Amino acid sequence: MxxxxxxxxxxxxxxxxxxxxxxxxxxxxxxxxxxxxxxxxxxxxxxxxxxxxxxxxxxxxxxxxxxSEGLPNFRFRAHASFGNNPQFAAQVLRMLETYNNLEQAVGLPSYAPESTPCHQVEGNEKRIAEIASRLRRCLGLGEAPIFNLFETVEEIGLKVLRHPFPIKDFFGLSACSAEQGAFVLVNSHNITIERQLFTLAHEIGHLICHRGEYQDTLVEEGTKEEEKAREKVANHFAGYLLLPQAEFERMYQLTTNIIRLKQHFRVSYQVILTRLAQMEVIDYAKERAKICAVYKKQHGSSLKNSMELPPAVKPEDFPENERYQQLIWQALKLGKISEMKAAELLDLTVEKLRVHRQEAEVYAIS
The missing domain is CATH 1.10.260.40 (lambda repressor-like DNA-binding domains)
Structure with a gap:
């Protein structure tokens, strides 16, 4: 000790x-x-x-x-500061443990998407599209745009948490183990909803395609070339998950307006440009430069890479951590956690928790 x-x-x-x-x-x-x-x-x-x-x-x-009691089978988007940031690792572990304990308290089984290894994009473009299509079928989506990916994957049991981490260039990470299932953490600190949605899709891509390479530490292992290849696969997967090819081609025949396309699919304009570049319809760099020039002329400021081309999706359409909060209330109702613990997890005072609890009981359908 x-x-x-x-x-x-x-x-x-x-x-x-x-x-x-x-x-x-x-x-x-x-x-x-x-x-x-x-x-x-x-x-x-x-x-x-x-x-x-x-x-x-x-x-x-x-x-x-x-x-030795560290993070279970973790992979994450590489970031140089993680190796020197044990506080971050400890916080992530606490989040994982809390979510797992809540699931166990209410009797929910763990979930992880089916693993289908794929290590590079070159020569596997159609295969990656099919992997994304298979998940869409599992989610009951077909070719339809995804209204709220957070809600959709949580409904089948994927653990997702959005949390503000003031860490530069950190967007998210994922974890998976046979006992605890899959978990995705998405950074919400000054990051657009569109980027958060892409991060979720990207990390699901890692969970499916790179499960065998997950490790017990937050310090990324492997060569830079290997990591670049994994990131490219996850990016391709995310693009096909968010933009099913048949529906995208149908919409593109109806309109070539970037704004309308991004509104229809509820994605960033950069995701739209990337798909069009993959289809060899546009030159990504030239098209983005044109959009940035128009934006600066209209708004008098630069369209930074971290910004979204308006109109952006509405944050109120994407409430944070609904499944996690529901598990807290269920665990409290079942007597598995105390009011004090529930208040701590919900970031409420015990008094406010009791008010919310009374209101829920008043409006509950008996």
Whole structure:
């Protein structure tokens, strides 16, 4: 136990670029005490352990968890800072554990999409389109546009959470294990709904095509070439999931207006341009440059890569984490979690939770 706490304390402290003196000052103890904890000479008492966790933006469980109890079979969109960001890894693990515990509490089985390995786009374009088409059939979509992909995949049991992470260029990650099923985390921090939808589709592509390459750490392994190939496959899959080819060709015959096409399919204009470029109808770079020039002339500012060409989809049409919240209420109703725990998970006070609970009972159909 001393070694576990000492190692974790050192790792989390260094990730925040805190010296032993600085951490000691925040917690209200001596630098020598911090040194003794990190060298596994002494154990902090419960009060000090709680103060250390708060100072390091983690939980007591994170300090007590061994590295072998890490993230289950994880793959994620590579980001250089993850290897030096154990707080992020700990937060993701807590999210996974909480979601899994809620599913188990209400008796729901785990779910993961069928694995179909595919490691490169070249020579596999039709195969990737068929993999996406197969998932669409599983979702009962046919060739129709997807009104809300979050809701659609949650209905078949995929665990999805949207959460604001202020991490540059991080859009999402996915996890899967035989016992816990599949999980997708989507970053919602200053990211358009269209981009969030693409991230979800992209990560589902990884879950289906690259399941065998998932690993136990958030630090990406493999060569850059291998990762680029995986990303390209996931991007192709996402495009075909969001834009079924037959329906896209039908709509493109009716209108070549980018705005109308993106509104019909509820995707970003860049997804539309990418598909047209794949069909060799346009030159992506030239078409985007033209759109950006028109946008700047109309709005007086540049259309950045992180922005969406208006009109964007309405955020109110995509409420966050509905399945997750429903599981919390179900677990509470079944007596599997306390009011205090439910309030914590829903980010409510206990008083507000009780008000919501009373309103739900009043309007419930008996």
């Amino acid at each position: 001393k070694e576990t706490i000492g190692g974790n304390l050192t790792r989390y402290r260094k990730s925040l670029h805190l010296s032993q003196e600085q951490l000691a000052e925040i917690v209200g103890i001596t630098r020598q005490s911090i040194n003794n904890y990190e060298k596994a000479k002494t154990l902090p008492d419960s009060k000090t352990l709680s103060a250390l966790a708060r100072a390091l933006n983690i939980t007591i469980d994170d300090l007590l968890r061994t590295e």
